[in-house]
Amino acid sequence: MAAEAAQKVEALEAQAQRLLGAFTRAGYEQVAPSIIQPAGLFLDVVGEALRARTYVFTDPEGEELCLRPDLTVPTCRLHLARHPGGTVPARYCYNGPAFRYQTGSADSAHPREFRQAGIESFAAADRERDDAAVLALIVQALREAGLEQYQLKIGDLGLFSALLEALAMPKRWRRLLRHYFWRPEAFHAELARLTSAAALKQLGVPRELGERLDPDKPEEAENLVAEYFDQSGLEIVGTRTLPEITERVLAEVADARETPLAPETAALIESYVAIKAPAREAAGKIEALQRSSGIDLGPALDAFRRRLSLLEAAGVTTSGATFSAEFGRELEYYTGFVFEIRVAKLGPKSPIAGGGRYDSLVADVGASAAVPAVGSSIHTERLLAVLSGEAP
């Protein structure tokens, strides 16, 4: 990339100070996590897909490192370094560079080196209140920087989880559907498999073994699998243990004997995922779905409504916000509320800010148990482009 004009650097710096000013006034402590991060941790947490977009390198000692592709994971690490366990409530803000390889060529809306300004809040007890507080502060900071017109898009992965919990199906099917949720095609295919008796009966494990196994007797099954290994000359090689392999073999056997998912249940899941509506209206639609199908989403729907009210009370107009049930599908570490702030000029592929709740990330990074966490970051080059009228 060519050197940046000094003028643009100054403008970005001035804008960053305005954003950070809003954050620190709200009680968020400014931090500067390391730019160079251990690559292994990132790859374990965010997966191989992001590796293709991360600058990974090896230092002279042979250690694999990376230039941080975002600031959320580094801030989690910083929080854990200060508070082992992570359960002490803390709020941080930052402004600094992040790096992503852009396939094809980098352009001004997708630079390979960009500055993120953002906030992260850990271990707050009242989740909805904290969700609302984080989004309200981001909106406030954007307003102080000069942004007046924007569109708000929200989603709630907690509702999806609650829907799965409310539907009768084996626990492992819920786990699979939650896993595949991020990839619409695979999700659809998995739903189709679970509703088809023929597909479920396609036993992958050797038939002579499968026929002898009883999913309700895991200990006995382990012996039978061990016996089968002996007879076929197989040995345990590598990390996975006999109980672990047996568990999945039993899951396959159990699937083959399971009653398939009712077509109505699959249809209900698909119709929930398809909901797209203004936020308030969406709550009504979900409630209607709940009533017509006789399921109970429990506290998740109340939480969704309460969050909307808290947002209004904090000065965020939710009447123009769009809810999309499948929103959040590209961002694998979110677990609950998710949001994105867009402006018409930049289009849907280049949001100005985004964020959400990620209650399992702190544990993935090293805490011994899950820690409530919610955060958001602003793409500051895009914001400046919009405010200075440079955006296409």
Added chain:
Amino acid sequence: MRSKLVLALPSKGRLMEQSAEMLAQAGLTVSKSGSPRGYKGEIASLPGVEVNFISSSEIAQFLKNGTAHLGVTGEDLLREAISDCDERVAFLKPCGFGHADVVVAVPACWIDVRRMADLEEMAVSFRRIHGRRVRVATKYMNLTRRFFSQKGVTGYRIVESFGATEGAPAAGLAELIVDITTTGITLQANGLKLLDDGVILRSEANLVASKVASWSPALRRLERQIVAQLSAKIAAK
């Protein structure tokens, strides 16, 4: 000064011998110019050709950036090294040697995993049990990433491996591998098996032209002549 056609050939091992043999049979005997320990060569019947002996993986780089006009190397190395492979190089002739399949192999004791789709499900439970992603040892990072993403497998991470990859699962360095195999015997000896739909690429050595090298009409004529002589030889076989 008239520029020469740069032909990059493998500098060692079976691939070097087989490339030389193939060219010699086509009447294009390559001899070392200067020191026999040097890395330059020539073809007596085609004085416009300069031969460079370099390592197979470097040949891919030479063709990618146009330093060489032609080269003989494995398709696996080319597809791994060049993300927009078909834009940058043209495959002129498969050579009939250097056969190797790039495959996904897992421990044979994984009786619950036979297809790529099983791998994804296994990865979910692996992460739940071990608290980390399942690791794939390979030197083919790009081929692996592309193939896994095509098959919808996401719950893994790659660890780079530059040798004895088949031993990685038993050594606890990775859970599965992507590697080349010719007969499958090494896989078996290491307690591994191929996945049913786990062949990423059936590779062999190819005569390849760089599309980004600087080509003059004279060099194109030389290229055509080399291809014609090789084709005659392959047809005669």
